[in-house]
Amino acid sequence: MPTVDYLALSDNGFLFDTRNGNTYNLSKTGTFILRSLVEGVAPDAVAARIVEHFDIEAATAEQDAAQFLFRLKDMGLIGGDLGDEVNS
């Protein structure tokens, strides 16, 4: 499981990267996804968790989760290991 302990995420979606001081505002869904990772949910289980909490189709949840995780990786917020898992 990749570690994201360098990310400080508040309940209202404010994200602080402790390694470099960068800050971000996440949407409600983005906060939910990243919170899931922080809590140790495997990346490939995130979509199912979204379906449990939000009233959307599984296919949409999978697409949204994959896109969001790809974006996090692209911005350097999550590491290559996680990206590999996401892309696999």
Next chain:
Amino acid sequence: MSAPKVITVAVTGLNATDSPAPGVPVIRAIRDAFGDRVRIVGLAYDTLDPGNFLPGLADHVYIMPYPSQGSEVLITRLLAIHDEVAIDVLIPTLDAELPSIIKAVDRLHEAGIRTFLPDEDMLRLRDKVRLHELDAKFGIRVPKGVVISDPADIARLDQELEFPVMVKGQFYEAYIAYSPMDVHAHFEKLRAKWGVPIIVQRYVPGEEYDVVLVGDGEGGLVGSVAMRKMQLTDKGKAWGGVTISDAKLDQYVRHAVAALKWRGPCEMEVMKSASGYHLIEINPRFPAWVYLSVGARRNLPAAVVRLALGEAVEAMPPASPGVMFLRYAYDQICDMEEYAALTTVGQLHRDRSEGDPS
């Protein structure tokens, strides 16, 4: 040796405008740590330095002669002030005064004024004009640099460096240059302001981090706080910042401190690029943002006072990330009599203890 009951600490650099000196935050940090057990002597270079007038900051303020008047004038004034207020510890905070004070450290110690500063060799090593030598000598990665005093040398720069480059004054200011013509323009501007030589450095793209630290002089790090600037003034000074936690940066800084056997306070400016960390500059004193170290529960100015007094200070673990500071401008109402005292006799006394010269 144990600290006296009430210690007297003298701190220089009380300017607090948009390019502030570090004196005010250093004093605030010391007051936070020592409370009533410290008496502060502010050493200012201008009667209108805002730190002279801040309530609760300095018990005494003395106007100092500019370092450009010569080492002897500066040290004579310091010793004369010492005769009046018995300074236990001196913390200089300005680049321009450091060579004179460090040269006179033995004289100051003999008089009873203690310091915790780098020696002359360390001061020379971190000089901007020699910084590029640190890589070969100590394995500290720094951008390749060329020192030029003659503008004719600019034409040959491309034999040693690729453009763009950074053009830096020997004391302050730096500009990016994309061509020899740009270098010429910046060279003339910097020469007029700060004299020669001018330093031309390889441009390292990336993110800048600043680290305030205290070295123990034997290769150990007493404490450090790493910061990312969040807001800049038009002079590039930090107007806001946040502590960060980067294990690799910490390791890089520890290596530099160990290699240099740095003693006392300093600020390291480090650029993080795709190829790793590069030391851009070492400022051999506390930076103006040093009060952030108090917010991060690593009171580095207080540590320097204790080290100067000969007390043991335990090495501090790296500071926690996420502690923010924002600087603000503040209109301080001042007492005209205090201004008059500084203007006419060059000193001001607010001390409440006995034996005060006022």
